[in-house]
Amino acid sequence: MDLREIEDQIGSEAYIVMDKSTGKILTVKRENLQWPIASLTKLITADVVLEEGVMLNASHEVRNYDNVGGARLWVSDKDTFSVNDLFYATLVASANNAANALSRTTQLPKEEFLSQMNQRASDLNLIKTKFVDPTGIEVGNVSTPREFARLARRIFLRKEIQRYTTTAQREIYVQNRGTSKLMKNTNWMLYKSQYDDLYVTGSKTGFLYESGWNLVTTIRPSEIDKDRELLIVLFGAKSRSGSFEDTKRLANWAWDVYEWVK
Numbered sequence: 404m405d406l407r408e409i410e411d412q413i414g415s416e417a418y419i420v421m422d423k424s425t426g427k428i429l430t431v432k433r434e435n436l437q438w439p440i441a442s443l444t445k446l447i448t449a450d451v452v453l454e455e456g457v458m459l460n461a462s463h464e465v466r467n468y469d470n471v472g473g474a475r476l477w478v479s480d481k482d483t484f485s486v487n488d489l490f491y492a493t494l495v496a497s498a499n500n501a502a503n504a505l506s507r508t509t510q511l512p513k514e515e516f517l518s519q520m521n522q523r524a525s526d527l528n529l530i531k532t533k534f535v536d537p538t539g540i541e542v543g544n545v546s547t548p549r550e551f552a553r554l555a556r557r558i559f560l561r562k563e564i565q566r567y568t569t570t571a572q573r574e575i576y577v578q579n580r581g582t583s584k585l586m587k588n589t590n591w592m593l594y595k596s597q598y599d600d601l602y603v604t605g606s607k608t609g610f611l612y613e614s615g616w617n618l619v620t621t622i623r624p625s626e627i628d629k630d631r632e633l634l635i636v637l638f639g640a641k642s643r644s645g646s647f648e649d650t651k652r653l654a655n656w657a658w659d660v661y662e663w664v665k
Contacts (some may be wrong), residue, residue: 409656415649416615416639419548420657423556423621423632429657434549437531438638441609441617442474442497442589443551444539448506449494449567450558451519452486455509459487462578469503471540476501476584478577488575494567496586497608499538506537527553542613548636555619556634559605568606569593592620592647601651602626608646616640618647622654630663 410432417433428434467480476482476498484492484501486508492501506516517534524532529550535543546554558564571594574583589608592598602623609617618640623632635653640646 409653412652412656413637413649414641414645415637417548418635418637418649418653419552420653421552421556421634422661422663423559423634424630426553426556428549429633429661430653431548435531435547436638437545437547438617439542439611439614440539440544440546440551440638441611441614442499442539443546443555443607443609443617443619444534444537444544445493445497445502446555446558446564446568446607446619447520447523447534448502448537449490449564450523450561451516452490452505452509453561453563454519455511457486457508459485459490461486461508463489463504463508465489465500465504469500469507471499471503471536471538473499473538473540474589475499478584482580483578484575485578488573490563490567491570491573491575491586494564494607495570495573495588497589498586499540502538523554523557524550527557529554539609540611542611548638551619552634552636555605555621555636559621559634565605569603590618590620590647591644592622592650595647598647598651600624601654602628604632608643610643614639616643616646618650620650622650624654624658630665631658633657 417436420429489505520534532546606620
């Protein structure tokens, strides 16, 4: 099989396609390239918070010092949300200040929170994966397609992560003001008609000028076709739409080339 058949169709800098259930690698390109992962980092932040057992109905403030640039919740200092809504703001809208506020719900010092994030990589012996902040805004948050696929495969086992990351849109409630804000998912594959032939079971987007457009997703040909679920990680797409189109091409190629035998 000549892998150039699919490589020539993909504009992203690096990628990996994995059978989600077995971990078998189906195709790769520069799978060991260390790359800034941008907001894919938020998956690990969410995983640490869930592991700490923070109550989802607890209330928590977003502070001005949570703002670090990039995507954000447009709120005032000390506006209050439920922890559950901070998860949605972090994983649906990819708001950086929400991610920082979410990390603070654990009551862990920032250094300890980062240590917990990096422990996730150490547990899997991922030597090229490192986290330096909870949002992904720093270029020091790095991984490779191969390593991040292993990490994401574990994190996407969480039903909560699946639910948050596949929500197309969500209204969150500003408790101290009695108002709502509408969050729309940064992953177009969840609601644009050209992706109706795909069923996304988990996802996260990421962008920095230094990284281009990154995407991790778990995906099936249909809701009921659980046997052929894929996990795809791609780094450095040239555009937001390009990251989704590359993912669609890789998924359809894998389903065409490989046969799943029960």
